[in-house]
Amino acid sequence: MMKISPSIKVLFLFIALSLVLVPTLIACEPKPEQTPDPASETQDLPSTEAPAATASPATERPKVLNVCIANEPSSLYRYDGRNSLSKQSVFTALYGFHDGSTLLQSVPDISQETVSPEEGMTVLTADGTVQVLRKGTQVYATGQPEVTAWDTDLALDMQRSTIIYRLYDEQLWSDGTPLTAHDLLYTYHLLRRLELPAYQWALERTDKLEALDEQTLKWTGIPGFVASDPMAFFWQPLPAHLFEILPDEDLLDHPMATLTPPGWGAWRITDWQKGAQLNFERNPNYIHVAAHQNGFEFLNFVIVPDAEEALTKLEQGECQILDKSYQLESLDEARLYDLATKYQLVIEDFEPVGQLVFGIRPASYDVGFDSATVVRQDYFGTPQVRQAVAGCLATFDIATSIFNRDWIAHSWQLAMDTQPFVPPVVWTDAKGRLTDLGWVIRDGSDGVRVADGVPNVEDGTPFRINLLTGQSAQSQSMANLIVQNLADCGIAVTHTSLPAEELYAPGPDGVLFGRQFDMALVNWGKLPFPLCELYTSGQIPGPSTHWIGTNIAGLNDETFNYGCMNGNSDEMMIQHVPAVPLMPQIRVWLASPDLDLTELIRYELLSELKPVVP
Structure with missing residues (x-):
């Protein structure tokens, strides 16, 4: 009987759970995310005088962007195995695009090379599973659609993919520390140790990730696997200068990881008022200011679990956006049409x-x-x-x-x-x-x-x-x-x-x-x-x-x-x-008519939103 590796079992469990839990067009009503005991997370956080979540007079150019979210994230640690819609919303401010592409000089190309596999190497077999190469393992040789049973005395080449990632030379964390290839290597090895289901598919098909210099990494896939999406193997980096001195398990509770993580996006977090709001200010070390940062100086994520209360705040100007965590797509069609005529309703994530x-x-x-x-x-x-x-x-x-x-x-x-x-x-x-x-x-x-x-x-x-x-x-x-x-x-x-x-x-x-x-x-x-x-x-x-x-x-x-x-x-x-x-x-999110939305707007472009100037 064929043995199933633990990582494959974990990946299948992730997919099976997704079958039951993934929201469709007709979704469940949103429920507040479980909030940890405040007593266990109370920390002395840096504070600023960022304006509270109040409406700006129509005659003034607004400096504060208020986003209502339905749930308070339990943590802002990226690799804790939880990825609620509210957490994704906050990550847009911290990091920008969810695939991390804003860190790269360009979308990388995928190259192919041939390699002669050796016994004991991890390969992608002819039936699409990842296995250790042994005598009799069935594989596809390069350019041959017929299945070949591998043997030690068989001269056989297999194809594999390589990808070169080049970070911006001037890329910084929001605390001013250079963001380098070392951060990505640290994160890669951390994920290997954590064995989180969501990342197992890509990790299993990775032979190695290596730094060529401080801004350049090379990813090499396992023999037999031909990559099609370069961003599938670009894991979002964590700040090694802060985290690598800590045991992996401590990251689940450490305030630097869970409450005030540095990012590379247009905003940086300044305060987290538990149960009320998360406050952000412009990231002074954001390198894409000219192209992607708008006229707002401050950003608040206001926690309003009740959708009707959030809609009232939108109407009264106390929030300019209701994010995807409200799952407004689950409302009846008459209500959605009414919202679409009163506000700017954005549909995305097809x-x-x-x-x-x-x-x-x-x-x-x-x-x-x-x-x-x-x-x-x-x-x-x-x-x-x-x-x-x-x-x-x-x-x-x-x-x-x-x-x-x-x-x-x-x-x-x-x-x-x-x-x-x-x-x-x-x-x-x-x-x-x-x-x-x-x-x-x-x-x-x-x-x-x-x-x-x-x-x-x-x-x-x-x-x-x-x-x-x-x-x-x-x-x-x-x-x-x-x-x-x-x-x-x-x-x-x-x-x-x-x-x-x-x-x-x-x-x-x-x-x-x-x-x-x-x-x-x-x-x-x-x-x-x-x-x-x-x-x-x-x-x-x-x-x-x-x-x-x-x-x-x-x-x-x-x-x-x-x-x-x-x-x-x-x-x-x-x-x-x-x-x-x-x-x-x-997914659906709502924006106030007071915001100037471009035709191709999506939520990941939160930093590009601009107020309508009277």
Whole structure:
């Protein structure tokens, strides 16, 4: 039986929890984040005379920007395993862009090189899993799509990626200390020790990170892995000059890490009034002042847990922004339209997190397949059928069905791209393609297609399948659209909605991770890796993997694995169609009409907001 490394188990736990907890368009009402005992965190903090959270007279140029947040962060330590929306909001002030790109002179290029792996090296194997190279380990040699079993006397080259990161020469921490490659190396080794789930995917695919000089780092990936996103391996640095003298566990409670961490963004923290607000002033050591710092001298994050109270403060000018932590996207559409007409409602964070997953290979097929006796016919065994079904779904404009709402139309930004939510069309005539594949509609039938010469399907079997979803309003709405449009293609779909704990229950008994479904709407959350990696063969949940894995479709295809591992995620998803992206996640925040928002504004550009000058 194959052993699962602890890091893979931790990563899978992170993904599985994301399936249940990630917010979708119809989100839960926000709840205050748990606040630690104030007595345990009371510190003597540096103080300034920053103005309190009060409205500025309309006749004066405002110098204070007040942002209402729904929850008080429990800590500002970046690597404590908690990342609430309020914490992300505050981090925008401290650090700017969440990917750390403002530290770099330019977005780095990814280079490829060949290496002759040696026994004991960590490699990415042919099934997409990270393993230690041993005799018999199956890998892909450079330029060869056929699987090779490695041996000590086998001359074999594998491809790996390298990335060069160049920091700005003049980059400083907000306390005036130079921010250098040493800070990133310290952070990298700290994360290796902490083994936090959110970072395991990138760390497992990293062979080494080294400093070439004070401003330059080189990242080297493991053999067999071809990187596609350079920022996935750029870990946000911590100030080594303050933290490396402390034990790792002390950082969870030390005030320098949790209350007053230095940053590199447009603002620096000056005071934290527990339960009330966090005060910031301009960062005098910010190196992008000319391009990214506005006319506001002070910034306050005002803690207002009640959304209605926060809206009152926005109306009265006591707050100029209500951030994403209020999850305003969960309000009813009439209320959202009213807010969009009164204020500036900004929609962002479009992520195609929801997918319609095909049950390609149910777990029952693992012990053998006989179409005459099997419980479920092999409806989705060929990619051509899956492509045709995706074509049926593309006959209606998914993006329009999701976004055709008054409040969204009123707040629409030209930069928004809805194309990721439209299923890719391989066959323009999906109905004709189904007929060509043997799924025919017979004269006098009820309009449901039946099998006639379909591989691994008994002739006369009707194309009747089940669709599983969660119970959110958006899942219900999307399921109805799927049922209607597949019916128009001659496919009868029965929809069943289940509580999240039942839908995402672990295998072998759970319907998804036990691979016991025909089709399912699944919300994966925002992924740190290319979409295709969910469906490589090494991720199939089953007895050999202790039912741990994300490939609930059961797709087992070497061509897919090879293409995915060589940076062709989109092409592989279109050709093999283990799933179809359908549902987005969006976030909403509100701004006062007194703020001058650019057309391409997003919350990470908080430092660029400017007041409207009368």
